[in-house]
Amino acid sequence: MQKIHAAITAVGGYVPDYVLTNAELEKMVDTTDEWIQSRTGIKERHILKGEGLGTSDMGTEAVKVLLEKRGISPLDIELVICATTTPDMQFPATANVICDKAGMKNAFGYDINAACSGFLYALTTGAQYIETGRCKKVIVVGGDKMSSIVDYTDRATCIIFGDGAGAVLLEPNDEGYGIQDSILRSDGSGRIHLHQKAGGSVKPASMETVMNKEHYIYQEGQPVFKFAVKNMADVSAEIMERNGLTGDDVAWLVPHQANKRIISATADRMNLSEDKVMINIDRYGNTTNGTLPLCLWEWQKRLHKGDNIILAAFGGGFTWGAIYLKWAYES
Ligand code: UT7
Numbered sequence: 001m002q003k004i005h006a007a008i009t010a011v012g013g014y015v016p017d018y019v020l021t022n023a024e025l026e027k028m029v030d031t032t033d034e035w036i037q038s039r040t041g042i043k044e045r046h047i048l049k050g051e052g053l054g055t056s057d058m059g060t061e062a063v064k065v066l067l068e069k070r071g072i073s074p075l076d077i078e079l080v081i082c083a084t085t086t087p088d089m090q091f092p093a094t095a096n097v098i099c100d101k102a103g104m105k106n107a108f109g110y111d112i113n114a115a116c117s118g119f120l121y122a123l124t125t126g127a128q129y130i131e132t133g134r135c136k137k138v139i140v141v142g143g144d145k146m147s148s149i150v151d152y153t154d155r156a157t158c159i160i161f162g163d164g165a166g167a168v169l170l171e172p173n174d175e176g177y178g179i180q181d182s183i184l185r186s187d188g189s190g191r192i193h194l195h196q197k198a199g200g201s202v203k204p205a206s207m208e209t210v211m212n213k214e215h216y217i218y219q220e221g222q223p224v225f226k227f228a229v230k231n232m233a234d235v236s237a238e239i240m241e242r243n244g245l246t247g248d249d250v251a252w253l254v255p256h257q258a259n260k261r262i263i264s265a266t267a268d269r270m271n272l273s274e275d276k277v278m279i280n281i282d283r284y285g286n287t288t289n290g291t292l293p294l295c296l297w298e299w300q301k302r303l304h305k306g307d308n309i310i311l312a313a314f315g316g317g318f319t320w321g322a323i324y325l326k327w328a329y330e331s
Helices: 022-028 033-040 055-070 094-102 115-131 188-193 207-211 221-242 260-269 288-302
Strands: 005-014 018-021 044-047 079-083 108-112 138-145 163-173 178-186 194-196 217-219 252-255 308-315 319-326
Touching (some): 005 178, 005 288, 022 033, 044 163, 055 079, 055 163, 055 288, 079 094, 079 115, 094 108, 115 138, 115 163, 115 178, 115 288, 115 308, 163 288, 178 221, 188 221, 252 288, 288 308
Parallel strands (some): 079 108
Antiparallel strands (some): 005 163, 138 163, 178 319
């Protein structure tokens, strides 16, 4: 009997309407469109505006798109895993809120926080439930409202991030399609370069932490960049090598969208031309856990059954990794 693989069988995505352009950022901080585009590849990003709206609202929209596309009821879903770094609240899990808002009343759910690599961690975790036969329908959501933790007076970070969410449905496949392999890595010593200083149990939020802007993203761009270039390229090359794949065998690279230069370095290492690389950083910026599923959502019409696809990411933690999958359907 063929091994059961976890296959992606539908994709949904959502980005909010409001577009924050580089021109607008030029009026907010000391920056230029030329600097932002040449250093990051970003032209604009989407921002979730509106009182009381959070990551779950974008995740719910992505899930609704996915359910409609697959033509199934929310009641069919058994598990929802949400990868996010900006949960609606410290607790309960944003996955639980998404289940409630999308009517997935038979599902259990939980969140995974692995910063920008969260979607890879969540997809790997969700796949285990399918491969073991524990579940038949699992939804993995990746999304962030990064604007909720961005300091819009800090030019080094506010130009990078955007809001958005994507979702994929995992189902069993016994024809050899679906997730083939996954490499996940972390190194907690890298936390000093990228973190949120206050609001957790080490330093609970107070008047002082808010005054000191410690509830915003703290990032040392250069060391993060250096680690990202090396590790994202290394892990992508490693997953190709151990699965006997060359650049010619790979149909698509789905890279985390943190910086166009990091994406290009990874593609070069994999011997891939740019036409095989999904890039939407120019329009969405870095949506953290949203980047990978949003790429799949946008590119799904161009994907074919049997395509070899590599997903790769690097982010806060540090965390990084890669997944190799065979696309399972024609759109
Ligand atoms: O997804 C999570 C993981 N995160 C990442 O992968 C991000 C990795 N890091 C990066 O993508 C890049 O380091 C950044 C885009 C954040 C920064 O680009 P950089 O080329 O590394 O710039 P830098 O930090 O070395 O700064 C170079 C100069 C500095 O000025 P001086 O000291 O040379 O005078 C900065 O103050 O650019 C200045 N600068 C800016 N200038 C105009 C920094 N931000 C800006 C800005 N506009 N927005």
